[in-house]
Amino acid sequence: MGAWNGPGESAGAVAPPIFQTSLFAKPSFDAFVRQQAAEHEHFVYSRGTNPTVAFLEERLSLLEGGEAAKCFASGMGAISAVLTGLLRSGDHVLFVNTIYGPTLELAEHLRRFGIEHTVLADPGEDIEEHIRENTALIYVESPGTMLMRVLDLRSLTAVARHHGIRTVMDNTWSTPLFQKPISSGIDLVVHSCTKYIGGHSDVIGGAVIGSRAAITEIFYTGYQLLGAVMSALEASMILRGLRTLPVRMEEHQRNAERVINHLASHPEVVAVHHPYADHALDENIISAQFSGFSGLLSFDLRNGTFERVRRFIDSLSLFRIGASWGGYESLVTSPMRPGNAAQLRSNGLAPGLIRLSVGLEGAERQIEDLDKAFDSLPKL
Numbered sequence: 001m002g003a004w005n006g007p008g009e010s011a012g013a014v015a016p017p018i019f020q021t022s023l024f025a026k027p028s029f030d031a032f033v034r035q036q037a038a039e040h041e042h043f044v045y046s047r048g049t050n051p052t053v054a055f056l057e058e059r060l061s062l063l064e065g066g067e068a069a070k071c072f073a074s075g076m077g078a079i080s081a082v083l084t085g086l087l088r089s090g091d092h093v094l095f096v097n098t099i100y101g102p103t104l105e106l107a108e109h110l111r112r113f114g115i116e117h118t119v120l121a122d123p124g125e126d127i128e129e130h131i132r133e134n135t136a137l138i139y140v141e142s143p144g145t146m147l148m149r150v151l152d153l154r155s156l157t158a159v160a161r162h163h164g165i166r167t168v169m170d171n172t173w174s175t176p177l178f179q180k181p182i183s184s185g186i187d188l189v190v191h192s193c194t195k196y197i198g199g200h201s202d203v204i205g206g207a208v209i210g211s212r213a214a215i216t217e218i219f220y221t222g223y224q225l226l227g228a229v230m231s232a233l234e235a236s237m238i239l240r241g242l243r244t245l246p247v248r249m250e251e252h253q254r255n256a257e258r259v260i261n262h263l264a265s266h267p268e269v270v271a272v273h274h275p276y277a278d279h280a281l282d283e284n285i286i287s288a289q290f291s292g293f294s295g296l297l298s299f300d301l302r303n304g305t306f307e308r309v310r311r312f313i314d315s316l317s318l319f320r321i322g323a324s325w326g327g328y329e330s331l332v333t334s335p336m337r338p339g340n341a342a343q344l345r346s347n348g349l350a351p352g353l354i355r356l357s358v359g360l361e362g363a364e365r366q367i368e369d370l371d372k373a374f375d376s377l378p379k380l
């Protein structure tokens, strides 16, 4: 489509130029009419396509092994576009595994438009039993981002294919570097680029990758009409993040392994949740699906009352308290609130669950900080 094609173009720029323009003028009215009729493949207006954004889309599509990609103003923008773009009134969606909270809130919202859903939070359940005649989409996360449980994608996509159901996977946890769900038969992959792909906690963005036909369908409905479009400036920041993704992910992984080993042997820790710590995981699934593990993990604090969770979190200083993950800085959060222990249990989460995003400060400093917080807990 004439996106920026690399060094040599644009006066030899080595970094992708930021095409800070809302529209692209055409040499003749004929050209304008022709290109506007196929806006997904021509630069007409930046609510449709833009060369900087298109360059990022090409890179993401190549990384995931898809045919095409579309970038959005946020991960939720991408997820909204997929769900509203592909579903219609009367359809049913099956969500499998622990799903990102706002995605399920969106699914609740879609009930008003006659779209139903079921959530199978336990990845061990038999999916086939929950498939209905009107099931149009199976939407999964693997690993989920609270308990980091892994799905057997090849079995899941085989079942979906057998029933003629499309599959979507949120691959934010792994990034396209460590897991390529399309190679396991997933139809569409979504990302929050806000996390590891951007990688510096300074940009919000999202993406969808899949077949050219599906991406074109999403372009004309969920992208252009809902309007959560990515700007050229955001695309250039995410491209910068992408350039260091391999070195950052290796380092997140290295730090996370050391933190996990430390947590797993700590007397105040009941369980650590991360594929690296899950010794029951099938080696064949791991080797088929992953080439590495990211640095988002959680653990269950022993005797996990709200008071102890608060004490632990407030005693950390390197790990900052915050909602996101995937950036330089280590972060900590917990779903615990005063009096919600029973509710957490009914959602399959242990009271005392603490989630860590292991950043890039180095494992030694991270472990030192965690030990300081463990030491602050009153001895039983």
Ligand SMILES: *Cc1c(COP(=O)(O)O)cnc(C)c1O
Residues within 6 Å of the ligand: 074, 075, 076, 077, 100, 145, 170, 172, 173, 191, 192, 193, 194, 195, 204, 205, 206
């Ligand atoms: C953050 C996140 C999203 C949403 O992304 P935004 O960029 O915040 O809109 C979706 N899925 C997962 C797993 C996330 O962590």
